[in-house]
Amino acid sequence: MLLHKITLENFGAYRGRHSLELTPKKNRPIVLIGGLNGCGKTTLLDAIQLSLYGRRANCSARGGRNYETFLRESINRQAEAGEGASVAIEFSIAVEDKEQFYTVVRGWGADGKDTLTVEIDGVSEPVIAGGWLEHVEEILPFDLSSLFFFDGEKIESLADPEQAGAVIRTAVRSLMGVHAVEQLRTDLAALQRRQEMTPKDQELMAVLEAREAEYEAAERAVDAEVQKRSKLKTALDRLQGELDQSESDFEREGGRLFERVKDLETDRGRVKSQVEASASALVNIAASSLPLLLLQDQLEVLSKQAEQESEASKATQVVEVLADRDKWLLGLLDSLPDSTRLSVSRKLAADRKKRAAVASWEHGFRLPHDAVAQLAVLHQTLVHDRKRARELLDESADLQDKLDTLDRQLSSVPDQTRVESIMAERRELHDEVAVARADHERSSAVVEDLKRRRDQLEAAVTRARKEAGDSTWDAEAAKRLFDYAERTRGTLTQFSSALVKRHIGLLEVAVLQSFNELMRKRGLVKNLHIDPESFALKLWDEEGEELNLGRLSAGERQLLAISLLAGLMKVAGNRLPSVIDTPLGRLDSQHRQHLVDRYFPKAGRQVLLLSTDEEIDEHLLARLKPSISHTYMLVHDDTELTTAVVPGYWWTSGAIHVA
Known part of the structure; x- marks a missing residue:
């Protein structure tokens, strides 16, 4: 996954429309974005997550508010009455050795109701937009988003043994293929549960399967009609464009004078x-x-x-x-x-x-x-x-x-013969546009009817599932299937355990190597172990004694958390971008220099750093410069209460310097 562009309109501190080009240059993976506190750096991080995950996004400014209230209150206070807000992200992913370009736009108005549009390779995809929550899980699972979009000052919490274990478990399952094995085991277990049914249970299951089939048919009907409506809208737009051109030709030929x-x-x-x-x-x-x-x-x-x-x-x-x-x-x-x-x-x-x-x-x-x-x-x-x-x-x-x-x-006034053909074409196009608009409106009504029918069937499926419960049946053929599934599940359990141990071994080496490269204190950690069952993280010092993670400073815990992420990415071979807000918080000068020299340029093919002038200062900027692709400044106007995006960075040519 590669981020190409992010656009904010009336979102948070950004009044009006602001865009940042993020496509990195060759061998220059870093996009450096500078701004003082309160200028909108974290808002950029929120915008990326909000555009991808909607109400599930971990936005820093949301707090305990419900989603609609958060959206309403995130509209820039200086925006014109009636104007809404939107966030958009453009990115590409590799699909079967071919790069697909996505444009995801999430917008909302004063009512807090958001709408989502998705384009793939420039073509609108309403069906994918309707099922976006499932689709985005295939691109970047929500549970893993915190590994790639994070606040540098908060990332140290991953060094907590319990939280580190949860992160490692999630990463190993999702990034390293273990999830697919576990999902197969779960599917086999579900298949086994369906095998021991009484005749009454079989009847309930038959009803359930019938309801599910009806629901799936209704879902397909909705998708088909949505596609049809989309095609009708395309045809309507094309005819309207032809009519507009005909009107222009009619005007140019003096048709209006002819009518008068x-x-x-x-x-x-x-x-x-x-x-x-x-x-x-x-x-x-x-x-x-x-x-x-x-x-x-x-x-x-x-x-x-x-x-x-x-x-x-x-x-x-x-x-x-x-x-x-x-x-x-x-x-x-x-x-x-x-x-x-x-x-x-x-x-x-x-x-x-x-x-x-x-x-x-x-x-x-x-x-x-x-x-x-x-x-x-x-x-x-x-x-x-x-x-x-x-x-x-x-x-x-x-x-x-x-x-x-x-x-x-x-x-x-032109001669009648000069405009007769245009007038005839114009009348014909008027009729065609009217017919196309009526067809589109009818299709929209059908979509709404089908959606209501689908929702009713979904409720019927829910009731049938509740009545059927976890029923199983006892037929001989089912028994054989049950036994085969049980043996297969055992094999998958062994395979999953071996796969986890293999990845854990590689991960231990990668995390320890990364941590020692970033640490100022040489030899602080001699060994590192991750339990393959609990995924708990343990450290040992040079004397062979277990190191209490609570003894590490806040900066050292932050480096340990970053090392954990670096090791996970290295073992998984993942090519996802990293977006780091406050990348050098709580670190002393030497640790900052290590991070700048040894981590950021190698963290991936795209690294977005959201920094203040006291984090990546003039000295660190010079060390980071060979790896920087783009630089931006977030400049806040206290009079207009809005933030503007300008090229450059403190101490670079053309940058806007703010105190």
């Missing part, structure tokens, strides 16, 4: 009528007083002349009256002193003289007495007509633009 040609012609007729009405209104206004705007200067002169002639006429009438009035007025002033009468007489004479001068103005135009009023009315009319003419001109220009646009659109 009647509306365009109606709009053109209406706009043309408006253009003609506007032109007629302009003609009418031009036929009135509007042309007099060309004589504005002359009209101003005429207005001034009319005002002068009006003033002159008024003055002529007043002068004659004023002469008699002034004579009468002076007669009334005889009693006044002569100087006073003389002053009044002069002022009256001056007034008459002034008015006489006005009355003498030339009346060359002989304009009527109401000419001033007529010219004022004409001025107002011209102001109104000029404003209206401008409005009509603007309106006419706008209407002409609309008319030109409609003419261009009508001229772009």
Whole structure:
């Protein structure tokens, strides 16, 4: 198994979508991922396990919460409302000397309900996704996942005698072929239990077998219909793509204009009528007083002349009256002193003289007495007509633009023969898409009905099994089968014991060799023994005395646990990846250097290290560099509350340095 890529979207500290390429380069197995505490290193480890094992995954942040609550609360707090989260992993495995590429995506929303999609070599596999828990057990059994995805600070617990025994037992059974032998023994035992049945038990077993056959048939029917639905969905997507292309061709050929040609012609007729009405209104206004705007200067002169002639006429009438009035007025002033009468007489004479001068103005135009009023009315009319003419001109220009646009659109309308074939194909595709969508919806309904039927049969099988119990029967043929199975089980027991002893012997040598290579204290452990029955781990020092594992320091226990894993992988010849969080926790500088020099480069063909700057520091980075394929940094933004993935590592070119 080889990890190629991991992608997180709105998961934990990772807001948005973040991906890490993990495919190692030749002879460079290590992918180094750096980040300070709280930046999301352990979240990456959780994401790998969650994508593979779902609710069974040993996620560090889950605690005692149920699965749905954990998923809801693991959505990034800064994600947009309504956005969900997902984790995806891409990996490859060797199947019959051929490499298969898997893409496993697990996503969920605010309701905490997860969905799983699986692609193999780029092809969606809904059936495998439905049975993923069983399928992934064939790739990497869940019980063994802790051997490959682990926290370096917690791995020391494997050095506990009881826990080490459980790990060794699981690893020997699963990685070294013992499980297959034991499973065969179990199957034979189950076969034996089915042999000693009474007639009543036989009847119960017949009912059970009938129910199981019905259930298996229902399961096959569900799988077949799911496959059929998947094919129908593929066909629907293909037809929808062809329809979209046809719609695009129809649009490009002017089909939309062709469909609107009647509306365009109606709009053109209406706009043309408006253009003609506007032109007629302009003609009418031009036929009135509007042309007099060309004589504005002359009209101003005429207005001034009319005002002068009006003033002159008024003055002529007043002068004659004023002469008699002034004579009468002076007669009334005889009693006044002569100087006073003389002053009044002069002022009256001056007034008459002034008015006489006005009355003498030339009346060359002989304009009527109401000419001033007529010219004022004409001025107002011209102001109104000029404003209206401008409005009509603007309106006419706008209407002409609309008319030109409609003419261009009508001229772009394709000939019917050009779009007839596309329209026919488009109609046909619309019909085919409708039929395909209906078929897909019917198949989906059938799948749901079959699933309900399958669930009912599963419940019936459970009831039949409960009634049948562990019944056996007593027929002669069954007795022979029972005896043969018993002898075979005995042989398998001996074979299993021999196989375990052989692997245990190899494992003892491999673990001891690895431990001594990693230890700073030379000769601390002289011998190592694993009990083939209990799988208990025991150590002896140079003086031949049994070494109490509790006397080892936390760092030494961590190295012992790592040595145990290294030995298991070496004996099993396993090519699974290792993902180690906090790889150098609790180790002193010399042990760290040994681990960097002697373990990580040889731990497998792919090793992911999730480290802080105080674990793999600048010195260890230099020693590890020849084996490093990729480096990444997890940089947390305290303002945005999100972690970003950037290339590089502390002390490498281009890395982002954070304090």
